[in-house]
Amino acid sequence: MRTSKPCLSRRRVLRAAGCTIALPVLASLPNVPFVHEVRGAEPESELPESERQLPKRFCCIFFPNGVSLPPAGHPAHEDWHWFPHSVGRDYVLTRPLEPLTTLRDELTILSGLSHPAMRTSIAHITADCFLTGADSSRVYTNSISLDQLIAKHLGTQTRFPSLTLSSDGGVGTPGRTQTLSFSASGRPIPSLSEPRAIFNRLFGVEKQTLAEQRRQFGRNRSILDNVLEETTALGRNLSTADRQRLEEYTTAVREIEIRLANADRWLDVERPSVDPDDFELTATPRDDAEEYIRVIYDLMYVALLTDSTRAITYQITSEDAKGIGDRFPNAIGLPGHHSLSHGTAKDTGYENWARYDRFLTTQFAYFLERIRSTSDPFQQGSLLDHTSVLYGCSTSRTHQAVNYPLILAGGKAMGFAHGSHKRFDESRHRLSDLYVTLLQQFGIEVDRFADSTTSLGEVLKA
Numbered sequence: 001m002r003t004s005k006p007c008l009s010r011r012r013v014l015r016a017a018g019c020t021i022a023l024p025v026l027a028s029l030p031n032v033p034f035v036h037e038v039r040g041a042e043p044e045s046e047l048p049e050s051e052r053q054l055p056k057r058f059c060c061i062f063f064p065n066g067v068s069l070p071p072a073g074h075p076a077h078e079d080w081h082w083f084p085h086s087v088g089r090d091y092v093l094t095r096p097l098e099p100l101t102t103l104r105d106e107l108t109i110l111s112g113l114s115h116p117a118m119r120t121s122i123a124h125i126t127a128d129c130f131l132t133g134a135d136s137s138r139v140y141t142n143s144i145s146l147d148q149l150i151a152k153h154l155g156t157q158t159r160f161p162s163l164t165l166s167s168d169g170g171v172g173t174p175g176r177t178q179t180l181s182f183s184a185s186g187r188p189i190p191s192l193s194e195p196r197a198i199f200n201r202l203f204g205v206e207k208q209t210l211a212e213q214r215r216q217f218g219r220n221r222s223i224l225d226n227v228l229e230e231t232t233a234l235g236r237n238l239s240t241a242d243r244q245r246l247e248e249y250t251t252a253v254r255e256i257e258i259r260l261a262n263a264d265r266w267l268d269v270e271r272p273s274v275d276p277d278d279f280e281l282t283a284t285p286r287d288d289a290e291e292y293i294r295v296i297y298d299l300m301y302v303a304l305l306t307d308s309t310r311a312i313t314y315q316i317t318s319e320d321a322k323g324i325g326d327r328f329p330n331a332i333g334l335p336g337h338h339s340l341s342h343g344t345a346k347d348t349g350y351e352n353w354a355r356y357d358r359f360l361t362t363q364f365a366y367f368l369e370r371i372r373s374t375s376d377p378f379q380q381g382s383l384l385d386h387t388s389v390l391y392g393c394s395t396s397r398t399h400q401a402v403n404y405p406l407i408l409a410g411g412k413a414m415g416f417a418h419g420s421h422k423r424f425d426e427s428r429h430r431l432s433d434l435y436v437t438l439l440q441q442f443g444i445e446v447d448r449f450a451d452s453t454t455s456l457g458e459v460l461k462a
Contacts, residue, residue: 057310057387064319065341066395067405068354080354091421096357099365107409112424113431123399125175127319130394133432133450142186151311166315167285169193180313196281203274272306285324289331297367329356385413417461
């Protein structure tokens with residue numbers, strides 16, 4: 001958001017949530033007590049008010065190429081190692097994580113977690129399974145991502161079940177995808193990258209009239225019905241392998257059908273009224289990395305504030321040496337990200353890489369502070385109290401797919417306990433165990449996700 005307007009006024013909050021009640025202009029956001037009015041902008045529900053779920057939200061923010069981990073004995077080890085050197089509540093933040101100093105009670109640093117199947121894989125293919133836990137070590141495959149499973153269970157309560165963002169946009173290629181989100185059939189969900197396109201998706205006015213949109217929905221559903229009818233008949237005469245491929249296709253079609261049905265429910269509901277002039281919508285990842293990343297975070301912030309969605313992923317850049325984000329370190333006078341990650345033999349190699357880690361941490365702290373300093377319009381506490389945020393990467397030391405650098409933030413009202421550095425034994429725990437715990441705290445009754453073997457109760461309040 002533009003620096004001249006560092007936070008939304010209370011009048012803006014209510015207007016953004018679809019409310020038209022006239023209120024005096026107040027200084028800031030700490031208390032937004034008009035819960036029923038703010039919640040007015042939603043379709044009719046068959047559930048009574050007492051049974052409707054208050055918002056629980058999930059964000060995942062991913063960065064590529066690992067982090068600077070100078071070995072013991074190296075001059076940069078003490079200050080510039082990404083992970084703190086001690087565990088527990090008394091850990092000391094190293095230079096790359098110092099921007100999080102005022103937020104340490106809102107987050108947990110996690111070490112020792114990864115996806116076992118990908119530990120020996122080429123690093124650049126690991127981002128695809130960061131949120132899925134799928135095993136692509138031999139043959140490329142994928143499955144539903146964590147955010148999409150959350151959206152499947154909670155997404156009907158918002159206009160957009162999920163929001164998929166990246167700096168590169170689109171889907172990329174298998175093994176080098178430009179999205180973190182995958183459907184139930186394992187297909188990549190295209191990401192949005194242009195700030196104006198993201199804003200228009202969330203808050204723009206449809207060019208078609210309601211009648212035209214309904215006719216289009218009707219035509220689309222008719223097409224889907226015909227497709228499903230034909231594939232059912234076709235499946236009777238296929239081999240087992242072809243029948244499996246057809247089932248994957250049918251699953252993808254049904255996913256489209258569900259999205260259409262959800263969109264139809266929201267046609268008569270006015271979109272939140274948000275002023276585009278509050279955002280730097282002309283920012284691009286090619287011009288100013290900090291400005292671009294921050295406007296993406298601003299759009300994520302307002303999407304959560306207006307309850308437009310409760311599941312967001314943002315891939316800062318793809319796990320690739322040639323993506324747009326490779327030039328992001330240029331913003332602080334450093335060479336490309338991939339070059340930094342392979343330049344540790346130089347005198348200041350580890351320190352330079354760590355300075356970019358710190359740059360990314362600074363932007364992450366900016367986002368966390370925004371949602372921490374904003375009262376949740378629907379319930380007691382801040383937006384951060386009711387939003388679980390996962391920040392991290394699927395590689396660590398020069399692209400090794402082990403010991404992922406991870407931070408879990410927020411969600412105190414969802415049962416998460418913070419303020420410490422927790423180190424896990426990779427022979428006993430895996431990243432998917434954390435995902436099981438996250439799903440359970442969203443009220444989703446699961447005891448397995450991907451290759452999980454247990455849950456990770458250590459991140460919860462006693």
